Amino acid sequence: MATSIPHFLLLFLFAIQCIHAQSNEEHGCIAAEVSNSGLDFLKNLLVEKAESSLVPLELPVITKSAKIPVVGNVQMVLSNITIETIHVTSSTVKSGDTGIVIDVSGATANLSMDWKYSYNTWLLPISVSDKGRATIQVEGLEIGLTLSLKTVEGSLKLSLLECGCYVNDISIKLDGGASWLYQWLLDAFEDKIGSAVEDAVPSKIKDAIVKLDNLLQTLPKEVPVTDIASLNVTFVNDPLLSNSSLDLEIDGLFSAKNEVSLLSTNKRHRFIQDSFSCKEADKMVAISLHEDVLKSASSVYFEASKMHWIVDNVPDQSLLNTAGWRFIIPQLYKKYPNRDMNMNLSAFSPPIIEVEKQQIRGKIPLDVVIDVLDADEVIPVACISIVISTSVSAEISGNTISGSVKLNDFTMSLKWSNIGDFHMRLIQTLMSTTLKTVVLPYINLKLSKGIEIPSFHGYELRDPQLLSEDSWIVICSDVASVEAVQNLPGFLSM
Numbered sequence: 388m389a390t391s392i393p394h395f396l397l398l399f400l401f402a403i404q405c406i407h408a409q410s411n412e413e414h415g416c417i418a419a420e421v422s423n424s425g426l427d428f429l430k431n432l433l434v435e436k437a438e439s440s441l442v443p444l445e446l447p448v449i450t451k452s453a454k455i456p457v458v459g460n461v462q463m464v465l466s467n468i469t470i471e472t473i474h475v476t477s478s479t480v481k482s483g484d485t486g487i488v489i490d491v492s493g494a495t496a497n498l499s500m501d502w503k504y505s506y507n508t509w510l511l512p513i514s515v516s517d518k519g520r521a522t523i524q525v526e527g528l529e530i531g532l533t534l535s536l537k538t539v540e541g542s543l544k545l546s547l548l549e550c551g552c553y554v555n556d557i558s559i560k561l562d563g564g565a566s567w568l569y570q571w572l573l574d575a576f577e578d579k580i581g582s583a584v585e586d587a588v589p590s591k592i593k594d595a596i597v598k599l600d601n602l603l604q605t606l607p608k609e610v611p612v613t614d615i616a617s618l619n620v621t622f623v624n625d626p627l628l629s630n631s632s633l634d635l636e637i638d639g640l641f642s643a644k645n646e647v648s649l650l651s652t653n654k655r656h657r658f659i660q661d662s663f664s665c666k667e668a669d670k671m672v673a674i675s676l677h678e679d680v681l682k683s684a685s686s687v688y689f690e691a692s693k694m695h696w697i698v699d700n701v702p703d704q705s706l707l708n709t710a711g712w713r714f715i716i717p718q719l720y721k722k723y724p725n726r727d728m729n730m731n732l733s734a735f736s737p738p739i740i741e742v743e744k745q746q747i748r749g750k751i752p753l754d755v756v757i758d759v760l761d762a763d764e765v766i767p768v769a770c771i772s773i774v775i776s777t778s779v780s781a782e783i784s785g786n787t788i789s790g791s792v793k794l795n796d797f798t799m800s801l802k803w804s805n806i807g808d809f810h811m812r813l814i815q816t817l818m819s820t821t822l823k824t825v826v827l828p829y830i831n832l833k834l835s836k837g838i839e840i841p842s843f844h845g846y847e848l849r850d851p852q853l854l855s856e857d858s859w860i861v862i863c864s865d866v867a868s869v870e871a872v873q874n875l876p877g878f879l880s881m
């Protein structure tokens with residue numbers, strides 16, 4: 388059960404954070420709560436993977452000698468005993484105080500083996516021997532395992548606490564061989580074959596869990612999300628197991644690539660998820676993002692000076708000519724008559740995002756430098772600082788999170804001017820028009836493209852819903868393989 392398992396784990400993990408309990412504990416900013424249906428989904432993937440990766444499984448050679456009536460003293464060797472296939476028909480998963488408990492209550496296994504016997508009989512002067520192959524069917528194979536999941540140095544550590552296997556029933560089919568052999572095999576070897584299976588399966592599962600754990604250790608602690616920003620996916624706190632969910636937390640802050648985040652993981656309050664409706668919706672996973680995640684992303688972009696742009700094209704182009712400002716700032720027109728202008732907008736501090744119940748507020752602090760274009764020269768004439776207050780609505784559709792902002796109000800002040808003082812009140816209307824017709828549509832255009840949540844090695848969110856609560860954005864979703872969608876009939880996948 389090796390290579391592809393961690394990928395879906397990653398998907399859940401990536402999704403997560405900011406949960407629980409003991410006071411003074413540091414909390415991550417992204418939390419994932421994997422519900423019982425999510426655990427079931429993971430368990431099914433594991434079982435599917437195990438069916439193929441546990442086999443072929445070789446069992447040790449079994450030898451036995453016995454006195455058979457009429458025949459005499461027989462020496463028998465079963466070798467090359469191999470479990471060829473395992474098929475699980477029913478299994479359950481439970482999370483609880485002790486760990487994650489997986490119970491396989493119904494499995495069948497097919498084995499093959501070589502048999503060989505020899506004996507001396509008083510009837511003949513030589514020893515008699517024969518050999519052949521046999522197939523064995525094991526019915527009612529029961530397997531139980533308890534897994535523990537801890538956080539060690541920022542990675543998840545998976546270990547096997549207990550594993551047991553029990554064989555209910557064995558049937559053997561011989562290819563050739565004498566008729567007495569069959570009954571004798573059953574009588575003499577049934578238990579031995581059964582206990583060989585009971586020993587071999589848990590030890591193979593143990594190896595598989597060690598491999599899976601090694602893969603978890605190799606998961607990156609930071610994943611690139613855009614060309615300048617990475618997300619810290621370091622696990623914080625131990626996973627929290629309850630009878631209804633598995634909760635995981637990751638640091639969840641953005642930083643510029645290869646740099647330490649400017650924000651620190653501080654003591655955030657425990658996240659009370661019980662009030663959310665993910666459970667009612669019976670979704671596999673609830674991914675909670677603290678507003679600090681958005682803050683960290685916003686400061687990465689701010690620090691990278693990505694938040695600036697030049698406005699030189701507006702619906703009412705007269706706004707970008709000193710003639711249009713003639714009656715508002717006469718001295719500007721006087722100094723530069725009939726010159727084209729542009730506005731150089733840049734954020735002067737990172738936008739502030741606050742998540743509240745049912746709404747998200749954004750404050751965008753902008754410096755607007757008014758430039759006059761004189762021949763080949765760009766002459767900055769004044770700078771106005773504006774703080775725009777917006778309502779943000781976020782939407783999730785398919786695997787894309789997008790948003791739009793609505794202007795609530797704005798405040799402004801003159802930062803500096805080369806053309807003397809002028810009354811802010813006079814340019815209020817002008818700025819309002821510029822914000823509504825140019826700045827916000829531009830921001831909305833960017834936001835509408837959204838961020839695509841990457842699919843993880845073939846698994847993606849399915850029917851996600853997004854809600855906002857005090858300081859938290861919560862995405863409730865199912866998870867499915869990308870292929871499952873592609874395989875749907877055309878009318879469903881449109």
Ligand SMILES: *[C@@H]1O[C@H](CO)[C@@H](O)[C@H](O)[C@H]1NC(C)=O
Nearest residue numbers: 466467468469471499500501
């Ligand atoms: C063991 O059995 C397999 C088939 O299950 C066969 O391919 C292989 O050659 C056998 N090995 C030996 C050593 O007989």
Ligand SMILES: *[C@@H]1O[C@H](CO)[C@@H](O)[C@H](O)[C@H]1NC(C)=O
Nearest residue numbers: 471472473474495496497524
């Ligand atoms: C085991 O063998 C039987 C009979 O040959 C077959 O019907 C069954 O599907 C096999 N089971 C598995 C798990 O391959």
Ligand SMILES: *[C@@H]1O[C@H](CO)[C@@H](O)[C@H](O)[C@H]1NC(C)=O
Nearest residue numbers: 423481482483629630631632
């Ligand atoms: C889960 O445990 C709580 C107590 O911790 C109990 O009240 C509840 O009934 C349990 N739920 C299930 C499904 O076992």
Ligand SMILES: *[C@@H]1O[C@H](CO)[C@@H](O)[C@H](O)[C@H]1NC(C)=O
Nearest residue numbers: 619621638642646647648652
């Ligand atoms: C990632 O988060 C962990 C835990 O909060 C922290 O110790 C580590 O310094 C962070 N790494 C970066 C690159 O910010």
Ligand SMILES: *[C@@H]1O[C@H](CO)[C@@H](O)[C@H](O)[C@H]1NC(C)=O
Nearest residue numbers: 695697731732733754756765
């Ligand atoms: C825009 O203004 C910023 C300072 O606010 C300045 O650093 C930048 O060079 C200006 N860009 C242009 C193209 O004028």
